[in-house]
Amino acid sequence: MxxxxxxxxxxxxxxxxxxxxxxxxxxxxxxxxxxxxxxxxxxxxxxxxxxxxxxxxxxxxxxxxxxxxxxxxxxxxxxxxxxxxxxxxxxxxxxxxxxxxxxxxxxxxxxxxxxxxxxxxxxxxxxxxxxxxxxxxxxxxxxxxxxxxxxxxxxxxxxxxxxxxxxxxxxxxxxxxxxxxxxxxxxxxxxxxxxxxxxxxxxxxxxxxxxxxxxxxxxxxxxxxxxxxxxxxxxxxxLPPPIRATGIVASFERGSWRDLFSGIYRKRTLTLWVLWFCSYLINNGLATWLPTLYRTVFNIPLRTSLLYGLIMTTVAVVVSFVCAISIDKVGRRPWYIGAFGLAVIPLGVLSIIGASTAIQVLVFATCAYAIIQTITYSLYLYSAELYPTRMRAVGAGIGSAWLRAGSMAGPALIGFVVAESGVHTVFLSFAVVAIVGAVTCALFATETKGRVLEELSP
Structure with missing residues (x-):
């Protein structure tokens, strides 16, 4: 040519x-x-x-x-x-x-x-x-x-x-x-x-x-x-006249997974992986385990245990909608630090009081789940903001693999901990994971609120 x-x-x-x-x-x-x-x-x-x-x-x-x-x-x-x-x-x-x-x-x-x-x-x-x-x-x-x-x-x-x-x-x-x-x-x-x-x-x-x-x-x-x-x-x-952008070519430069660990992107990549892993370990662990917990530990009727699961996921959707209309004002980093930190409270309470009744678990676990859901819900958006076009798909794909790793680790962790130490220790474990997420955000997360993608990711 x-x-x-x-x-x-x-x-x-x-x-x-x-x-x-x-x-x-x-x-x-x-x-x-x-x-x-x-x-x-x-x-x-x-x-x-x-x-x-x-x-x-x-x-x-x-x-x-x-x-x-x-x-x-x-x-x-x-x-x-x-x-x-x-x-x-x-x-x-x-x-x-x-x-x-x-x-x-x-x-x-x-x-x-x-x-x-x-x-x-x-x-x-x-x-x-x-x-x-x-x-x-x-x-x-x-x-x-x-x-x-x-x-x-x-x-x-x-x-x-x-x-x-x-x-x-x-x-x-x-x-x-x-x-x-x-x-x-x-x-x-x-x-x-x-x-x-x-x-x-x-x-x-x-x-x-x-x-x-x-x-x-x-x-x-x-x-x-x-x-x-x-x-x-x-x-x-x-239609208004098109405003032609500069630098758009038919064959874009393609990034690779190695680029995720170069320059400013190394810290972003590792931080993002921690956020994916911690948030999904907690939430998918709770979502998939609690209906069985209600049934096998508290021996409540099947229909009631399923109703509790419905209540938890419905509350989470409402809170996630609030996140959608608010996070551009609050900012990604403050929101994530606050969400992880707030989730520690109900998880810690369940560990301290022993999670001795199904109602206790429903109330406090629903609060923790809904709060953490605002993080899991918005991480695809945050991932896109942290990487340039040449490596955005690679970054999001590998990052989402860590959410699957967290989702896989949650139920496995629960099965092991319940067998060894009891139900209350599961919530203590989740509280510790939330603390790790909050500290990681506070120390390493990049704020993307109101910033142009090209400015964030040259």
């Missing part, structure tokens, strides 16, 4: 990005958000479904606490692998194809879980299912972000992420209403629904124009933008 041809390609890429940035929300974009958001919703549902099947399975299969922990943790081990692999795959074959694969995996393996005959078979099926769920969220987040202009990306992203939390609430609601009536298999039957999303994902949604640009597929990217523009102008909306 000649120098002139290279220049023409660069100008085309810059022009396409400028045209994308000026677009308002259009019907094709709403459709894309709805379909991908539905997949993310069911990813949240699938993540928590096992928590509401385990109270029945623990009694049915006579499972000790350590075995319950392995069943729950197996899904998170798969999610860790999925987050690493599918983040890499999406950069090579495209966001849309990768999403189709991940949604298909976790839906098909939901069917397999229905026919589990013992703990070992369920562990295997949950592990494979986790590979799909672990890959879906980071890839879906990248896909949605790459269609939205800078002016509305922040608030839109957090409200989009809320769908994952609503999926958790839906899992709790289904568990409360249907498991006592129809059995534990109902949790997994509902999880089959996402398989119908693979058809619109594959045939009706456009590929990310930004991904197309990074692979030099200029005509395809231009075609996607033209269709979005046509939908807007057909509705009588006049």
């Amino acid at each position: 000649t120098i002139k041809e290279n220049a023409d390609v660069d100008r085309s890429a810059a022009g396409i990005v400028a045209r994308l940035e000026r677009l308002p929300v259009s019907r094709p974009l709403v459709w894309a958000r709805m379909v991908v958001g539905s997949a993310t919703f069911f990813d949240g549902y699938t993540t928590l479904a096992i928590a509401y099947a385990m109270p029945v399975l623990a009694k049915l299969w006579q499972l000790p606490p350590s075995k319950v922990g392995l069943v729950i943790s197996s899904g998170y081990l798969g999610q860790l692998i999925g987050a690493l692999f599918f983040g890499w795959l999406a950069e090579r074959i495209g966001r849309l194809r990768t999403l189709t694969i991940t949604v298909s995996i976790f839906a098909i393996m939901s069917v397999a879980c229905i026919f589990s005959w013992n703990a070992t078979s369920l562990i295997v099926f949950r592990f494979i299912q986790g590979i799909g769920t672990g890959g879906e969220v980071p890839v879906a987040s990248a896909y949605v972000n790459e269609f939205v202009g800078a002016r509305s990306r922040g608030r839109f992203f957090l409200l989009y992420e809320l769908l994952f939390l609503v999926g958790l609430v839906f899992a709790a609601l289904i568990g409360y209403e249907l498991v006592p009536r129809f059995g534990w298999q109902m949790m997994f039957w509902i999880g089959v629904v996402p398989v119908v999303l693979t058809v619109p994902l594959r045939f009706f949604l456009p590929e990310s124009p930004r991904w197309l640009l990074t692979h030099g597929r200029i005509p395809e990217a231009e075609d996607v933008i033209s269709r979005l523009e046509k939908d807007v102008t057909d509705r009588g909306i006049e």
Whole structure:
């Protein structure tokens, strides 16, 4: 390709990005958000479904606490692998194809879980299912972000992420209403629904124009933008002139995992990993273990134990919405320090008073869970702010792998601690983890409030 041809390609890429940035929300974009958001919703549902099947399975299969922990943790081990692999795959074959694969995996393996005959078979099926769920969220987040202009990306992203939390609430609601009536298999039957999303994902949604640009597929990217523009102008909306950005080329510089440990990014990477690990160890440990705890330790009715889980996840969604509309004013670093610090209080109280009644656990564990959820909920946004474009996907993908590691470690830790020291020690362990998170934020976290991405990440 000649120098002139290279220049023409660069100008085309810059022009396409400028045209994308000026677009308002259009019907094709709403459709894309709805379909991908539905997949993310069911990813949240699938993540928590096992928590509401385990109270029945623990009694049915006579499972000790350590075995319950392995069943729950197996899904998170798969999610860790999925987050690493599918983040890499999406950069090579495209966001849309990768999403189709991940949604298909976790839906098909939901069917397999229905026919589990013992703990070992369920562990295997949950592990494979986790590979799909672990890959879906980071890839879906990248896909949605790459269609939205800078002016509305922040608030839109957090409200989009809320769908994952609503999926958790839906899992709790289904568990409360249907498991006592129809059995534990109902949790997994509902999880089959996402398989119908693979058809619109594959045939009706456009590929990310930004991904197309990074692979030099200029005509395809231009075609996607033209269709979005046509939908807007057909509705009588006049588009403003595009403001062409500088430095946008068809073949962007690509980062690697090694870049995460160079210069200013080394401290950011290690700090981010600690935040992912600590927050998810606490929250997914609580979310997946408490319904079984209510049932097996306090011997309360199944329906009541599932209701307690529904209350906890619903409160967390409300608090997360408050976070979405407040964190831009408060700032990321102060919010995270405060959230970790506040969570120590209810967790410490449960440890001191011995967590002797189910009501005590419900009240104080719900407070801790809802507070920490504001951290887990916003870490994808924070991750994107800490890295430049050339390594943003790599940073988010490997960072989210640490959230899976934390999610896997939580149930395993609980199973071990309960067997050795009792329930109250679990809450003490979680309080210590929250202190580690708060201290790490106070010493090392970078504040990103109100700062331009290019200023933060040169």
